[in-house]
Structure formats: structure tokens, C-alpha cells
Amino acid sequence: MNNKITSREEDFAKWYTDVIQSARLCRYSAVKGFVILEENGYAIWENVQKRLDEMFKACGHKNVYLPMLIPESLLKKEAELIEGFAPEVAWVTHGGDKKLEDRLCVRPTSETLFCEYYKDVTKSYKDLPKLCNQWCSVVRWEKETRPFLRTREFLWQEGHTIHETAKEAEEETLRMLNIYKRLCEEYLAIPVLSGRKTEKEKFAGAEYTLTLESLMQNGVTLQSATSHYFGDKFARAYDVKFLGRENKQEYPHQTSWGITTRIIGAIIMVHSDDRGLVLPPKIAPTQVSIINIDNKDENINSFSTKLQKMLSEKNITSEIDNSDKSAGFKFAESEVKGIPLRIEVGKRDLDKNIVVMVRRDNYEKIEVKTTDNIVEKVEELLSDIQKSLYEKALKNREDHTYTATTLDEMEKIISTRPGFIKAMWCGNKECEEKIKEVKGIKSRLIPFEEEHVADKCVACGKEAKHQVVWGIQY
Amino acid sequence: MNNKITSREEDFAKWYTDVIQSARLCRYSAVKGFVILEENGYAIWENVQKRLDEMFKACGHKNVYLPMLIPESLLKKEAELIEGFAPEVAWVTHGGDKKLEDRLCVRPTSETLFCEYYKDVTKSYKDLPKLCNQWCSVVRWEKETRPFLRTREFLWQEGHTIHETAKEAEEETLRMLNIYKRLCEEYLAIPVLSGRKTEKEKFAGAEYTLTLESLMQNGVTLQSATSHYFGDKFARAYDVKFLGRENKQEYPHQTSWGITTRIIGAIIMVHSDDRGLVLPPKIAPTQVSIINIDNKDENINSFSTKLQKMLSEKNITSEIDNSDKSAGFKFAESEVKGIPLRIEVGKRDLDKNIVVMVRRDNYEKIEVKTTDNIVEKVEELLSDIQKSLYEKALKNREDHTYTATTLDEMEKIISTRPGFIKAMWCGNKECEEKIKEVKGIKSRLIPFEEEHVADKCVACGKEAKHQVVWGIQY
Numbered sequence: 001m002n003n004k005i006t007s008r009e010e011d012f013a014k015w016y017t018d019v020i021q022s023a024r025l026c027r028y029s030a031v032k033g034f035v036i037l038e039e040n041g042y043a044i045w046e047n048v049q050k051r052l053d054e055m056f057k058a059c060g061h062k063n064v065y066l067p068m069l070i071p072e073s074l075l076k077k078e079a080e081l082i083e084g085f086a087p088e089v090a091w092v093t094h095g096g097d098k099k100l101e102d103r104l105c106v107r108p109t110s111e112t113l114f115c116e117y118y119k120d121v122t123k124s125y126k127d128l129p130k131l132c133n134q135w136c137s138v139v140r141w142e143k144e145t146r147p148f149l150r151t152r153e154f155l156w157q158e159g160h161t162i163h164e165t166a167k168e169a170e171e172e173t174l175r176m177l178n179i180y181k182r183l184c185e186e187y188l189a190i191p192v193l194s195g196r197k198t199e200k201e202k203f204a205g206a207e208y209t210l211t212l213e214s215l216m217q218n219g220v221t222l223q224s225a226t227s228h229y230f231g232d233k234f235a236r237a238y239d240v241k242f243l244g245r246e247n248k249q250e251y252p253h254q255t256s257w258g259i260t261t262r263i264i265g266a267i268i269m270v271h272s273d274d275r276g277l278v279l280p281p282k283i284a285p286t287q288v289s290i291i292n293i294d295n296k297d298e299n300i301n302s303f304s305t306k307l308q309k310m311l312s313e314k315n316i317t318s319e320i321d322n323s324d325k326s327a328g329f330k331f332a333e334s335e336v337k338g339i340p341l342r343i344e345v346g347k348r349d350l351d352k353n354i355v356v357m358v359r360r361d362n363y364e365k366i367e368v369k370t371t372d373n374i375v376e377k378v379e380e381l382l383s384d385i386q387k388s389l390y391e392k393a394l395k396n397r398e399d400h401t402y403t404a405t406t407l408d409e410m411e412k413i414i415s416t417r418p419g420f421i422k423a424m425w426c427g428n429k430e431c432e433e434k435i436k437e438v439k440g441i442k443s444r445l446i447p448f449e450e451e452h453v454a455d456k457c458v459a460c461g462k463e464a465k466h467q468v469v470w471g472i473q474y
Numbered sequence: 475m476n477n478k479i480t481s482r483e484e485d486f487a488k489w490y491t492d493v494i495q496s497a498r499l500c501r502y503s504a505v506k507g508f509v510i511l512e513e514n515g516y517a518i519w520e521n522v523q524k525r526l527d528e529m530f531k532a533c534g535h536k537n538v539y540l541p542m543l544i545p546e547s548l549l550k551k552e553a554e555l556i557e558g559f560a561p562e563v564a565w566v567t568h569g570g571d572k573k574l575e576d577r578l579c580v581r582p583t584s585e586t587l588f589c590e591y592y593k594d595v596t597k598s599y600k601d602l603p604k605l606c607n608q609w610c611s612v613v614r615w616e617k618e619t620r621p622f623l624r625t626r627e628f629l630w631q632e633g634h635t636i637h638e639t640a641k642e643a644e645e646e647t648l649r650m651l652n653i654y655k656r657l658c659e660e661y662l663a664i665p666v667l668s669g670r671k672t673e674k675e676k677f678a679g680a681e682y683t684l685t686l687e688s689l690m691q692n693g694v695t696l697q698s699a700t701s702h703y704f705g706d707k708f709a710r711a712y713d714v715k716f717l718g719r720e721n722k723q724e725y726p727h728q729t730s731w732g733i734t735t736r737i738i739g740a741i742i743m744v745h746s747d748d749r750g751l752v753l754p755p756k757i758a759p760t761q762v763s764i765i766n767i768d769n770k771d772e773n774i775n776s777f778s779t780k781l782q783k784m785l786s787e788k789n790i791t792s793e794i795d796n797s798d799k800s801a802g803f804k805f806a807e808s809e810v811k812g813i814p815l816r817i818e819v820g821k822r823d824l825d826k827n828i829v830v831m832v833r834r835d836n837y838e839k840i841e842v843k844t845t846d847n848i849v850e851k852v853e854e855l856l857s858d859i860q861k862s863l864y865e866k867a868l869k870n871r872e873d874h875t876y877t878a879t880t881l882d883e884m885e886k887i888i889s890t891r892p893g894f895i896k897a898m899w900c901g902n903k904e905c906e907e908k909i910k911e912v913k914g915i916k917s918r919l920i921p922f923e924e925e926h927v928a929d930k931c932v933a934c935g936k937e938a939k940h941q942v943v944w945g946i947q948y
Contacts, residue, residue: 030548030590031541031578039536039606046537062513063520067505067627068542068580068611069564074504087570090543092580094565095615095626104505106542106566106580116504132513137542137610141569152569153541 005336007274012218017147019268022336023277026147033145033152037261040337041148043285044264045155049135051187051283052157052259055179061131061159066113068136069104074112078237081111084204088141090152106139111205111230111256114160115238118252124243125164128252129172133159148265149222149474156260162240162252166231169253173229176257177210180225188263189280189390190214190270191397192224193420193469195445200432203256207231213444213469215397216269219418221444221471224266227257265474270393271361277338278360280389281382288318288378289334293346295322300345303370307343310375316382335360340385341378361385361392405454407438410470414439420471424464426457434459435470444469479810481748486692491621493742496810497751500621507619507626511735514811515622517759518738519629523609525661525757526631526733529653535605535633540587542610543578548586552711555585558678562615564626580613585679585704585730588634589712592726598717599638602726603646607633622739623696623948630734636714636726640705643727647703650731651684654699662737663754663864664688664744665871666698667894667943669919674903677730681705687918687943689871690743693892695918695945698740701731739948744867745835751812752834754863755856762792762852763808767820769796774819777844781817784849790856809834814859815852835859835866879928881912884944888913894945898938900931908933909944918943 005022006014020026025041028034037045053063069092076082089105107113118130135157145151159176163169177194184190192212202209206228214224232251235241244250271278281287290307292300304320311318319339321330327344334342344356355374357366359381368377400419404410413421425431425443435441435458450467457464479496480488494500499515502508511519527537543566550556563579581587592604613627633650637643651668658664666686676683680702688698706725709715718724745752755761764781766774778794785792793813795804801818808816818830824844831840833855842851874893878884884895899905899917909915909932924941931938 027594029541029587031543031545031587034541034543036541036587036591037539039538042537042539045539063516064513065511065516065519065611065629067503067508067510068613069505069508069627071505089570090566090578091568092564093567096561096563104564113503113505113510117510120501137539139542153543155539 005274005276008217015274016265016269019272019277020147023338025264025268025277028147033142035147035151037155040285041264044267044279044283045261047283047285048183048187048259048263049157052179052183053135055182056133056157056159059131059175059179061133061161064132064134065136066110066117066134068107070107070110070112071102071104073102074116075105078112078205078234080205085109085140090139090141107136108138108140109256109258110134110158111160111234112238114256115234115240118162119238119240122162122240122242122252125245125250128242129161129163129168131159131161133157146474148268149262154261156258158256158258161255162235163254164242164244164250164252166253169231169255170229173210173227173255173257176255177212177225177227180212180227180257180259183259184212184214184224184263185390187280187282188267189282189386189393190224190266191390191394193445193447195447195469197226197445198432198443198468200429201443203228205230205233207233211445213420213471214266214270215400215420215471216266216474217396218269219400219472220269221420221473222262222266222269223444223473224263225257225259228255230254230256270396271389272338275332276336278389279338279340281340281386284317284338284340286317286319286337286339287341287382288316289337289339289342290318290320291327291330291334291342291344292320292322293327293344295324297347299350300347303350304345307345307374311378314375314379316375316378331358341381343378357381359385361388403453405456405458407435407459410435410441410458411438414441414472418472420444420469422451422453422467422469423458424452424454424456425466425468426460426462427465428457428460431457431459440472441470442473444471444473479748479750482691489748490739490743493746493751494621497812499738499742499751502621507616509621509625511629514759515738518741518753518757519735521757521759522657522661522733522737523631526653526657527609529656530607530633533605533649533653535607535635538606538608539610540584540591540608542581544581544584544586545576545578547576548590549579552586552679552708554679559583559614564613564615581610582612582614583730583732584608584610584632585634585708586712588730589708589714592636593712593714596636596714596716596726599719599724602716603635603637603642605633605635607631620739620948622742623736628735630732632730632732635729636709637728638716638718638724638726640727643705643729644703647684647701647729647731650729651686651699651701654686654701654731654733657733658686658688658698658737659864661754661756662741663756663860663867664698664740665864665868667919667921669921669943671700671919672906672917672942674906675917677702679704679707681707685919687894687945688740688744689874689894689945690740690948691870692743693874693946694743695894695947696736696740696743697918697947698737699731699733702729704728704730744870745863746812749806750810752863753812753814755814755860758791758812758814760791760793760811760813761815761856762790763811763813763816764792764794765801765804765808765816765818766794766796767801767818769798771821773824774821777824778819781819781848785852788849788853790849790852805832815855817852831855833859835862877927878932879930881909881933884909884915884932885912888915888946892946894918894943896925896927896941896943897932898926898928898930899940899942900934900936901939902931902934905931905933914946915944916947918945918947
């Protein structure tokens with residue numbers, strides 16, 4: 001709590017790690033590139049899990065758990081997958097004192113094992129679809145790491161489904177993207193663009209990848225969730241078949257989709273400010289901090305305890321700070337932790353039958369009569385904070401969404417104030433690579449609803465095929 | 475569902491794996507010694523998690539997540555721990571293409587990393603206690619594996635706490651054992667003995683280990699949960715210190731405690747029968763199966779749907795089987811899966827305003843008038859099934875708890891009908907080893923309330939120090 005937080009203006013990257021450290025969300029561990037998710041960070045993940053798990057189950061998905069280690073021989077069956085992941089997996093070569101014949105990698109993703117599993121349990125079209133999900137951690141041997149955004153181990157969920165027809169699998173791919181969209185927009189207050197990745201940026205081995213992209217306060221974009229359609233490629237590679245309606249062996253069509261703890265990085269960088277973390281009420285582990293100005297006062301104490309009970313009855317989570325620290329210190333602590341609403345309970349105020357509520361998002365102070373329905377007022381404010389955070393984030397995105405028709409324009413945007421850039425593209429990988437040379441700009445997605453912002457490709461001047469959204473990325 | 479289940483009488487081990495396979499709880503994977511937790515098995519674990527997590531949080535424990543890989547150099551700091559675990563860990567030697575300088579083991583347990591973490595975040599006695607818990611998977615390179623009971627990877631939770639005083643840490647050790655006891659007895663309907671492990675059987679590095687032991691239907695015992703007190707041993711090895719009340723640096727006192735997916739093995743072997751899985755209602759993912767005798771009948775259909783809705787309002791989980799399979803097949807399927815109560819909805823019965831309920835535990839059939847309060851009847855039956863399962867398990871344990879004063883008696887018991895054996899012990903490891911030569915009998919625990927069943931040690935005839943409970947184990 002003695003940590004001074006660097007301002008966003010001064011150094012955004014330093015601000016980001018300062019916020020994480022002050023709020024005790026996570027910290028580096030004794031293992032290089034691996035972090036510890038501390039209680040405040042893990043509690044956010046638990047809430048993300050809870051919301052998503054409910055939505056998955058409502059669509060009929062079931063959770064399972066597959067091994068964390070994958071034999072090299074199995075991984076090699078799908079050529080693109082091994083190519084994509086081999087350089088960044090951790091290899092287990094010894095079990096106890098013995099060297100293993102077939103070395104095992106710590107899962108970077110589990111398509112291969114799900115294929116093996118589905119192969120075993122799928123006989124007929126009557127067994128389809130199979131809708132499985134797994135909550136687990138994966139390891140990818142990244143060279144550069146950054147808390148939440150890129151670490152050698154991270155937590156995620158990976159859904160894997162197989163279907164009788166391509167149509168059903170494609171519908172599933174989109175349906176799951178929309179569930180992530182709902183999570184981001186309704187719960188995390190993060191507006192997202194949705195669309196399809198280019199061939200260059202899609203998942204290794206997928207037919208295509210759908211993605212959600214969000215914009216941080218500094219104009220850097222973040223891939224927030226992805227959903228992949230595999231066609232029957234993996235099924236063929238792993239020999240997953242079923243007896244179809246025509247009494248013939250057929251290959252099922254497959255999807256996978258995931259979201260990771262990196263979404264916590266997005267929550268931080270979309271909402272927080274120079275005083276520390278700002279959390280949307282619907283995902284905040286603690287929604288209200290009740291601060292006793294004087295920790296010895298009996299009236300204050302009993303009022304706070306009663307208030308907490310009333311809030312809890314309406315499923316509003318709160319904590320009472322009754323420590324002997326100064327009021328100012330307690331306010332700052334509650335701000336640093338991103339608690340959406342603080343209620344200050346003081347002696348003089350109580351004598352006048354009021355408490356002061358302070359919004360974390362805009363510091364607005366509201367005097368509330370204790371004779372009024374306080375809980376209703378809290379519900380109203382929390383709901384308004386949730387809405388305001390979304391609107392503020394949306395405005396930031398709109399203010400920093402640009403259109404460009406030349407590479408010079410793109411360069412200027414990124415150098416001045418980056419954001420999403422709409423520009424046309426001919427469809428060639430070479431042009432994507434050329435654009436990447438401009439300050440590392442990458443294609444983020446081809447939107448589901450393309451706009452015609454020009455006739456020609458921004459890079460080569462040839463006829464444009466797609467409108468693409470571009471940006472620099474985490 | 476074409477699987478015939480071997481009877482317990484004929485071959486208990488085969489029966490166990492048949493039950494698991496028929497109920498689709500788990501299966502072996504492509505990775506030797508590793509299993510896949512299928513949806514029915516994982517759903518039981520999710521319920522165990524939910525119950526425990528609520529109890530942990532009510533005591534003030536917070537969840538965190540630490541890295542899955544531990545550097546060898548760090549592991550080596552506590553001599554007993556590395557000795558205990560080194561022969562059975564998986565070693566990561568390469569990250570991507572590069573050989574690691576310090577190889578990493580996949581965590582077999584996380585005391586070492588928690589010590590490193592606590593060292594970083596503990597400054598003063600005001601920071602204590604630290605009460606953390608972690609839900610994760612661990613790897614131990616077992617030679618012989620058996621679904622749920624012993625697999626190379628398993629899911630568990632591991633609680634790790636540090637305290638200002640030895641007294642507080644010892645209280646915590648016992649408190650957490652009692653939480654597991656509550657889980658086992660109240661939710662899983664498994665009666666447990668509680669007590670302390672002998673020096674020989676305690677956890678590597680602990681001052682002492684508290685344990686819960688349960689008895690399977692075949693008289694084999696199962697260690698069901700453990701809680702360890704470490705004193706300040708780990709704190710000294712890993713240099714975890716805090717500034718005490720007397721303004722001096724002190725070492726904190728530590729505990730750890732865990733329960734694993736092996737408890738699902740206990741649920742199976744304590745309750746199930748020759749027709750398949752039997753689950754206690756409080757832990758069953760689906761509590762009621764509603765079986766439509768005729769899947770084309772409109773009345774049946776609408777009745778079942780209405781019933782399911784009514785049950786759901788009382789938080790009773792149910793599934794409707796409206797498939798075109800035969801009624802007998804559907805009944806058997808519901809039995810194999812261990813669903814505690816089945817409700818048969820048939821045309822002729824509905825015409826007479828009745829449905830038939832069948833208990834999974836004792837096959838009792840109950841005709842219930844549809845004009846009565848059906849939901850209340852279901853609640854009553856589920857509650858009675860829960861109680862009956864516990865009582866039946868307790869009776870099995872009581873019927874197979876013996877007293878012995880000689881090794882011959884012990885051998886006879888194990889050869890005839892095994893169970894828990896109460897016998898006196900002098901306190902020497904040599905005698906424990908001598909007893910182990912008798913059909914592999916091991917000490918299970920020294921009960922908190924010892925009985926004086928004889929004066930002399932059952933093995934050497936010297937003066938007895940303790941009454942010990944012995945048995946053969948999984």
C-alpha cells in the first residue's frame with residue numbers, strides 16, 4: 001500500500017504492472033516466466049469461470065478432465081499442429097529415475113487428446129454431438145512474458161466438440177463466440193469486435209478461426225477469445241469416425257474454443273485508472289467496501305454489520321474495513337483494489353442519519369439517508385457503474401477507430417494515437433507481411449459485416465477483397 | 475450399456491472397474507497411467523469441490539494458483555521432502571528446443587512453492603495467518619495404477635497455511651481434518667475413523683499427519699484425506715520469517731491438507747452394488763431420473779416436464795429419459811449410473827393418478843398419488859436414502875472391526891474377512907514392519923480416543939504404548 005502507481009500518461013506498461021502489484025492480483029514466482037495468481041486475481045478468474053460455466057452448461061456442454069501430458073508420437077499426427085506448437089512446449093523426458101521412450105509434452109492445447117477420446121467413445125451418429133469442456137492450465141514456452149497477457153503457464157478453458165455435419169459444427173463455432181461476447185460485454189463491460197481471422201493469423205490446423213478483439217486504453221488491441229472450426233481435418237488425422245444415417249462410416253466435424261486468464265489483463269487495461277484497479281461490479285469479487293471511519297465507535301460498528309447483512313441478502317458482496325488505519329488510507333486501499341462502491345460510515349454523518357457513497361469509476365460522492373432504502377440505492381449505483389464502464393470503454397474504442405487508405409496513413413495513426421484501423425485488403429499474405437513492417441501492425445479480424453471503405457488494397461493497390469480491422473497487439 | 479457387471483462376490487476388483495466403465499466415470503487414456511475423467515465422474519468431483527470450497531471459504535481460506543513446475547534446486551532445500559518425492563516425479567528437461575539448466579519437476583505437491591510465496595509476502599505477525607488453498611492437478615509417477623485410487627496424475631486441493639504460533643497451526647490442522655470428516659459423513663455418507671498416522675506412515679517432512687480412514691465393502695481400508703502439521707521445519711528450510719510481537723524475527727508454523735479424486739473410488743466401493751453405481755443424493759450430479767414409459771404419449775410428456783420444473787424449483791436435479799428404448803433398458807441405465815431415485819411415469823398409472831418411485835439403494839417401490847405433494851415425497855425419500863446409505867456403511871464397518879492380541883489372530887482376520895483391526899503397539903517401527911509381513915497389514919491410525927484392548931504390543935509382547943487401528947489398504 002506504499003506503492004506509488006505510475007500514471008498511464010507517463011508510462012502505460014509500468015502503470016499496468018503497478019496496478020497488478022498494488023491490487024495484489026499476481027506476482028512473478030521462483031520459476032522463470034511463471035506467475036502466482038494471488039487471491040485477488042484468482043477471485044476474478046473464479047467469477048469468470050462461474051459465469052461461463054453456467055452459460056456452457058445451459059447449452060448442454062459437460063466438463064471433463066484429460067491428461068496434462070501428451071505423447072510426442074500422438075502430437076505428430078496432425079502436421080500443422082505440431083509445427084505450430086513444437087517450438088514452444090515443455091518436454092517431460094523422465095518419470096522418476098527412468099528415461100521415457102516416448103517423451104511427453106505438457107499440454108499446450110488438447111485437440112489431440114480429445115480426438116483420441118472421441119475416437120474411443122463415438123460409434124454412431126446417435127452419439128453425436130459430443131460437447132465437452134475442460135478447465136485446466138496449459139504451458140507454452142514463451143520467450144517474453146508479461147503478467148496475465150503472456151506467461152509460460154496460464155489457466156483457461158478449452159471446449160472441444162464434434163458434430164454429425166459441417167453445418168452444425170459451424171453453428172457451434174459461432175454460438176460459442178457469441179457466448180464469449182456476452183461474457184465480455186455484459187459481465188466484463190468490455191466492448192468487442194467480432195469476426196474471422198485471416199489465414200495467416202488463424203489457429204494452427206483450423207479451417208478458420210473466429211475471434212473477439214478489444215481495445216485497451218492506450219490503443220493497443222487484445223485478442224480476447226477465439227473459436228475454431230476444424231472441418232473434418234483432425235478427425236481424418238486421428239481416425240475419428242462414426243456410422244452415419246446412410247449406414248456408412250463418416251468423419252465428424254469439429255470445433256474448439258477458449259478463453260484464458262489473459263482476459264484479466266484486458267479488464268485491467270480497459271477500465272483501471274491512475275489510482276489503481278477498477279472492476280465492473282458484475283465481476284468484482286467484492287462489490288462494496290464499507291469503511292468505518294472510527295473503528296472504536298459502537299454505533300458505526302453495529303450499523304456496518306447490519307448493512308453488510310442486508311447487502312448479503314441481496315447477493316451483494318461486501319467487506320467491512322474496521323482496522324485502526326486512517327480513513328484516508330482505507331479509502332485509498334479500497335480504490336487500489338478496484339472495489340466498485342465504497343460506503344463511508346462516520347459518526348457525524350450517522351448522527352445526521354446519512355452515509356456517504358463514493359463510486360470507484362468517477363469518484364462521485366452521494367449522500368444517502370439511512371432512513372431510505374440503502375440496499376436499493378446500492379443496487380442502482382452498481383448497475384449504473386456497470387453501464388458507465390461499458391459506455392466509457394465503447395467511447396474510447398469509437399474515438400480510436402480509424403479508416404486508412406494508404407500505408408502512410410496507417411503509420412501516422414499508430415505513431416500518433418493507435419487504435420483499430422479499418423482498411424481494405426487484397427487477400428494476399430504478402431500484403432499482410434508488408435503491413436506488419438509498418439510498426440508491427442497486424443490484421444485483427446475480417447468483420448462479420450464488412451464496410452467498403454475503399455476499392456483498393458491498402459498495401460498493393462490491387463483490387464480489394466476484404467475490409468480488415470488492423471492494429472498493434474499485445 | 476451392454477456391459478455385464480461382474481458381481482462383488484465373484485471378483486471385487488473386476489466389479490470395481492466394471493462399475494466405473496458402465497457408469498462412464500473414467501477410462502484409461504493414450505498416456506500410460508493417466509486417466510480421462512469422463513463427464514459423469516467429473517461431475518461428482520465438481521460437487522465435492524463445491525461443498526468443500528464453501529466450507530473452506532467460510533473459514534476464511536482464499537484460493538490462489540501457483541506454478542505447476544518446480545525447480546529441482548528449490549525442491550532440494552527440504553531434505554525429507556525431496557527424499558520422499560524424488561523417485562516419483564516427472565521431470566521437464568527441455569523448454570521448446572532448449573535444454574533447461576535447472577530441470578523442473580511437475581508438482582507432486584506444492585509446499586516448496588508456497589514457502590517461497592509466503593517468504594515474499596510475510597513481513598510481520600500482522601500478516602498472519604495466511605490461509606491459502608489451491609485446486610489443481612499433481613503428478614506422481616506411480617508404477618501400478620488403478621482408476622481413481624492411484625493414477626499418475628490426479629486432481630486435488632491442497633491447503634497451505636502459516637500461523638504465528640504452534641498452537642494456532644495445530645488447531646488449524648485439526649479443524650481442516652474435521653471439515654473433511656464433515657464432507658465424508660454428511661455429504662458422501664462415508665463413516666470415517668480419525669486419528670494420527672504413525673511416524674512411519676506420516677507425510678515426508680511433517681511433524682505429524684492426521685488422517686481419515688474409511689472401510690470399503692470388501693474390508694480393505696482407504697486413506698480418505700490427510701492434514702499435516704509441519705511445525706516450523708519448512709519455514710526454517712525456506713527461510714520464511716516474520717517480525718513478531720516482541721520485535722524479533724520468528725519462524726511461522728505451518729500446515730497443509732488435501733483430498734483427491736481418489737475419494738470417488740471410496741464413494742464407489744462403499745455404496746455401489748452388483749447392478750452398478752450407487753450415489754448418495756447429496757453428491758449425485760443427477761438426483762432423480764424421470765422415465766417416460768411411453769415416449770410418444772403426450773400426457774406422460776407434459777407430466778414429466780412439469781415434474782422436472784417443480785423439482786428444479788426445490789434445487790433437486792433431474793433428467794427425463796424420453797428415448798425410444800424399452801422401459802427395462804431405461805431402468806437399468808438409470809441404475810448403472812447410480813441415480814438415487816427413479817420415477818416411472820406410465821400411461822396406466824397416470825390414469826389412476828399415480829407414479830411409481832424406485833429407490834436405487836434398496837429397490838423399494840413406492841406408489842405416490844399425483845394429487846399428493848410429489849416434490850415433498852421426493853425430498854423425503856432422498857433424505858432417507860442419504861441416511862440409509864450412511865447407516866449401511868457404518869454397519870459394514872462395525873461388523874468388520876475386530877480386536878486382536880496376537881499376529882496369528884490378525885492373519886486369520888485378514889485371511890477370512892478383512893476389516894479394521896484394533897491392536898496394541900509398543901511404538902517401534904520394527905514391530906510395524908513385522909506386522910506388515912503379515913499379509914501386508916499396515917497401521918492406519920492411532921485414534922484420537924485410544925481404547926486399551928490389551929497390555930502388550932501385538933508384535934513383540936513388550937509393553938504397549940498405543941492402541942492402533944490396522945488394516946490392508948488401497
